[in-house]
Every structure is written in structure tokens, then in C-alpha cells.
Amino acid sequence: MYFDDYDSPVFRPPSEAYSFILRLTRGCAHNKCTYCNMYRGVPFQVLTDEEIERQIMLAHSYNGAGVRRVFLADGDALVLSTERLLKVLATLRRLFPNFERASSYAAPKDILRKSPEELRQLQEAGLKLLYYGMESGDTETLKEIKKGVDGPQSIEVGQRAIAAGMELSVMVILGIAGREGSKRHALATAAALSAIRPTYLGAISLMLYRGSELKEQFExxxxxxxxxxxxxxxxxxxxxxxxxxxxxxCLFRSNHISNYIPLKATLPKEKPQLLKAIRYSIDELKKMKDWDVYNHDKY
Ligand code: SF4
Structure with a gap:
């Protein structure tokens, strides 16, 4: 095992638990979102061809036939040129006979930098699923949290992925605009999601992570x-x-560890049932006397 390929934290979506995590970068080139502490202190780096190939060969020698899904890490693997990404995807197809798909986080600026034709080429080469942390569709909120894009751009990111034929998993953060911006954030986010029409939709609740700028603002x-x-x-x-x-x-899930009550539904078919369940949750949560959700020093 080459530990220097995994010498800083590696994050992946829960649904990629059984995937081969192939690191193309270390950290996140943006690294400015105020709520995020994932790669604080990790100098951003694009891995060399040699470093990438070494991980692939290791997985190949360990269990080549067992590799079906590959998650391209870290925070924004798509910062690599399309040419390099296509080369990586071609190697995965060549070496792993049961390769089904690659997926990656979609940092908004990486998607906007690529042309529709490039995104289509990546999809055809095996990049079938993007995890897009849109967080909000509201320009003011996006500016506050330093996401690096505004509302219309955040919609464009999602629409480009869908237009390229990719499956798109969009995540939004409940509470990210605080008390004052809550309604504005909710309405703009609903409008953005309606325009994007994601394959999967997730809602997590805001957690204030140690080392994040937002936690300092809260304090x-x-x-x-x-x-x-x-x-x-x-x-x-x-x-x-x-x-x-x-x-x-659209498969909706709100069952992250941050959520108080797990919810799931297929939308729009089960919208009435989902709204009923949310209303019930609101009534139950109003009965809570003490809450300490924002004391997440352990993270
Ligand atoms: S783009 Fe993602 S990984 Fe990078 S700082 Fe923002 S939330 Fe964190």
C-alpha cells in the first residue's frame, strides 16, 4: 500500500462505499466555502500521471475484476483537463473488465469551465454520475457562503450535467442562510431545482464544523x-x-446524520405524502425543549 496517495483526508458520498476511490487531486482548488472544513490545511495539488497510475495498478493487482464503480476524488477532480480525464477513464475501461461507471463531486466552476461537448465526451467515456453540492439557488446566500457562483450559474451547472446525459445528485443545505435568509433561500432553491430537474435530491441540515468560517461567524x-x-x-x-x-x-432523500427525522420520497409522485410527513415532523420538533445541533466540536 502506498500511503502517500492517501496522506490527507479522503471524502466520498455514502453511496460510493463500495467504489474504488481514485484520487486525482489532493484537496479542493476552491477551498473557500464558509461552512466546509473538509480540506482546510490541505494544500491543493493535482496528482501526476504516475501517482494516478500507481493507484489504478494497485487496485488492478488487488482485485481488478471486483472494480465496478470508481469515485474520482478529492473535492474537485474535474479540475483536470478533459484530455487527462478521458485518458484516466480509458485506462479504467481497459483494465477493469466489469467497470460500470465513474462518478465525482462536481465543483461548480469546473463544470462551467468545460464545454457541453467536453461534458458529453466524459459521459460517453464512463463519467455517468455527478454529486453536486449546490447548497442553495439563492444568489445572496451563495455569496455569503463564498460558493464562487451566483444563482443563475448554480442552475447552469446542473442543467449542463443533465444535458450531457449524466445522472445528477443535487444536495441542498437546510439552514445555510440562517434565520434571516431562510425564506429567500428556500424559494430560490425550489426554483433552481425545478429548472435543473435532478435525478437525485438530498437535503442535509447545516452543521457548524470546527475550523469552518461559518462556525466562527456563529461564535x-x-x-x-x-x-x-x-x-x-x-x-x-x-x-x-x-x-x-x-x-x-426524482429520488428525494433526507437521511443524513445531520437530519433530525429521516425522510424519503419519489417526486413529484409522492409530494403530498412528503409534505404531510414534513408537517408532522415540524409539529414534533416544536415540542423539543433543548437543542444542541450546532455544537459539533467533535467534527
Ligand atoms: S467546493 Fe466543496 S470541498 Fe471545496 S470548499 Fe466548497 S464545499 Fe468544500
Whole structure:
């Protein structure tokens, strides 16, 4: 094992638990989002061809036939040129006989830098799924959290991935705009999601991570978080205003460790049932006397 290929934290979506995690970069080139501490202190680096090939050969020699899915890491593997990404995907197809698909996080600026034709080439070469942390569709919120794009750009990112034929998993963060911006964030996010029409939709609740800028803002009294019932009120607004065609099958999940109550539905078909479940959750959460959701020093 070459430990220097995994010498800083490696993150992956839960659904990639059985995938071969192939690191193309270390850290995140953007590394500015105020709520994120994932790669703080990790100098951004694009791995060399040799470093990438070494990981692939290791997986090949260990269990080549067992590699079906590959997750391209770290925070924004798509910062690599399309030419290099196509070369990596060609190697995966050549060496792993049961290779089904590659996936990656989609940092917004990486997607906007690539042309529709390049995204289509990547999809055809095996990059079938993108995990897009849109967080919000609201320009003011996106500016506050330093996401690096505005509302219209955040929509364009999602639409480009879908237009390229990729599956798209979009994540939004409940509570990211604090108490003051909650309604604006919810309505703009619902509009953005309606325009994107993602394959999968996830909603996580804001957690204030140690080392993140947002936690420092909270400690200085500059950020006012929503209580648990407020997070669910926000989710209610998003789902209520989400406008998807009847023919759509968007799998909604809100079952992250940060969420108080796990929820799932296929949208738009199960929208009425989902709204009912959220309303019930709001009533239950309002009964909570003490809540300490934002004390996440252990993370
Ligand atoms: S783009 Fe992703 S990994 Fe990079 S700072 Fe933002 S949330 Fe963190």
C-alpha cells in the first residue's frame, strides 16, 4: 500500500462505499466555502500521471475484476483537463473488465469551465454520475457562503450535467442562510431545482464544523441558526414550491446524520405524502425543549 496517495483526508458520498476511490487531486482548488472544513490545511495539488497510475495498478493487482464503480476524488477532480480525464477513464475501461461507471463531486466552476461537448465526451467515456453540492439557488446566500457562483450559474451547472446525459445528485443545505435568509433561500432553491430537474435530491441540515468560517461567524454572534423545527419549515417551503413534470422520477432523500427525522420520497409522485410527513415532523420538533445541533466540536 502506498500511503502517500492517501496522506490527507479522503471524502466520498455514502453511496460510493463500495467504489474504488481514485484520487486525482489532493484537496479542493476552491477551498473557500464558509461552512466546509473538509480540506482546510490541505494544500491543493493535482496528482501526476504516475501517482494516478500507481493507484489504478494497485487496485488492478488487488482485485481488478471486483472494480465496478470508481469515485474520482478529492473535492474537485474535474479540475483536470478533459484530455487527462478521458485518458484516466480509458485506462479504467481497459483494465477493469466489469467497470460500470465513474462518478465525482462536481465543483461548480469546473463544470462551467468545460464545454457541453467536453461534458458529453466524459459521459460517453464512463463519467455517468455527478454529486453536486449546490447548497442553495439563492444568489445572496451563495455569496455569503463564498460558493464562487451566483444563482443563475448554480442552475447552469446542473442543467449542463443533465444535458450531457449524466445522472445528477443535487444536495441542498437546510439552514445555510440562517434565520434571516431562510425564506429567500428556500424559494430560490425550489426554483433552481425545478429548472435543473435532478435525478437525485438530498437535503442535509447545516452543521457548524470546527475550523469552518461559518462556525466562527456563529461564535461571534454574526450568524443566527435556525432551530430544528425551522429547518423543517424551510424544507417544507422547498418541497411545496418544487415544480417537476409529472413524468419525472426524482429520488428525494433526507437521511443524513445531520437530519433530525429521516425522510424519503419519489417526486413529484409522492409530494403530498412528503409534505404531510414534513408537517408532522415540524409539529414534533416544536415540542423539543433543548437543542444542541450546532455544537459539533467533535467534527
Ligand atoms: S467546493 Fe466543496 S470541498 Fe471545496 S470548499 Fe466548497 S464545499 Fe468544500
Amino acid at each position: 461571534r454572534g454574526e450568524f443566527h441558526p435556525l432551530p430544528p423545527a425551522g429547518l423543517m419549515e424551510e424544507l417544507y417551503l422547498i418541497i411545496e414550491h418544487l415544480d417537476l413534470p409529472e413524468t419525472e422520477h
